Amino acid sequence: MDENMKKLTKEKMIANYYRLLGSVMSARFCLENSLPFRGHDESEESNSQDESSDVSLKEQMAVVVRFVDKLWAVRESFIRIIHVKDTASTTLKQAIDDLLASNQLSINTVRGQSYDGASNMRGEFNGLKALILKDNPSAHYIHCFAHQLQLVIVVVAKKHASVKTFYEFLSMVVTTVSASCKREDMLREEKRLEWKKRYLKFDPSKILAFAKMYPDDFTTQEIGSLLGDIESFRHTISDDDNFEDLNGISDLARVMVEMGTHSSCPTVYRIVKLALLLPVATATVERCFSKLKLVKTDLHNRIARNS
Incomplete structure (x- = not known):
């Protein structure tokens, strides 16, 4: 291993250092702010765009509704995890329509939608957001701010040494205040x-x-x-x-x-x-999947394959 490290050029070592730094800083930020981790490939060539499956190996979609309650407080309520045959935008759109209809809700009352950056979700013409906007132009789309922040941090950390200093100071500030x-x-x-x-x-x-x-x-x-x-x-x-x-x-x-x-x-x-x-992050949805993985383990799944 030492011999292999010696063969690396100085440029590669620096590049690898900033890649690692970006990952560590992103992880630290997500942990300190209770934000979800995102490690799947969301490129157009990926076979796991916005994919969420558990040990039963079923494609699933979690739906969370944001609303203002009678006490005028903002609430984000989990409705249901839906099994879908694939992650195509048309499939997801039909699943959402059916779910809203079964709860006596209408897509026309929606005033905002938020997902991560997967192309099947944010596509301008055939993405899920575009399909919903065709039915309801007032359902404005917001790219999850937590996801945007993570993407920016990773890219910038690769190219700018000053980012390292900034996040080191930020980490010290958070530690000092929270103590x-x-x-x-x-x-x-x-x-x-x-x-x-x-x-x-x-x-x-x-x-x-x-x-x-x-x-x-x-x-x-x-x-x-x-x-x-x-x-x-x-x-x-x-x-x-x-x-x-x-x-x-x-x-x-x-x-x-x-x-x-x-x-x-x-x-x-x-x-x-x-x-x-207006939803600004999809953290609540991510937490739903995290809780599901704690409950639906491989042993629980064997009890009933169709559960």
Whole structure:
């Protein structure tokens, strides 16, 4: 082994070092943030695009629904793991349609969809997202942010030495903060103050552009008067102490309902709800498969092959 290492050129050793560094840093980030690992090949030539099977060797798809409950909190609820014959986009689309119909839900009420970067999922013309968008243009697609981050880290870590230094410092910051409850409280307070500064300085033009993405949820008249409604809402909350200690957009929706602002500013409240519904990561889906692998072991699978 030592002889083989000596034969490696300096360039190859450096390249291998950064590949290993990228993998270690990605793993550390996923572990610290409870994000799923993704190790399968998602290239167009791969036979395991977005593949998820257990010891029964069945292709499966997990479906999780994101919604705002009666207490105005964002929920992500696991519905079911579906057995599919293959991972073709048409097969997955039909399975989703059947599942929604069996639960008395409609694809037309969907306001967002999120997957990883497999071509059968995000294809512009024949991918699953495209098929759903044909039925419902308001079901906007979001490439899982955790997956995007991992891809970027791996690529950048191969070419830039400064990435190593950045993640070393980031690791030390995370370790230092997580080791103290007091420092964690300070970080939460800073986050709250930052959120307050940002939501009081929101850009009305961006909110208007966001609303125009949902033509089925806003009439032409509502779009025309939206900028005025936003200014009215800004004036309403500026002098209200109940909107002082918010910790995110979910808190904003809750306080709006508690104070009755959702009735006086219905279009603004509708925008808040739509923003809450947008999925930004598929971590919940990945956790479903992780739990399934803990339950459905090879021994359990032998009990009933069709289970």
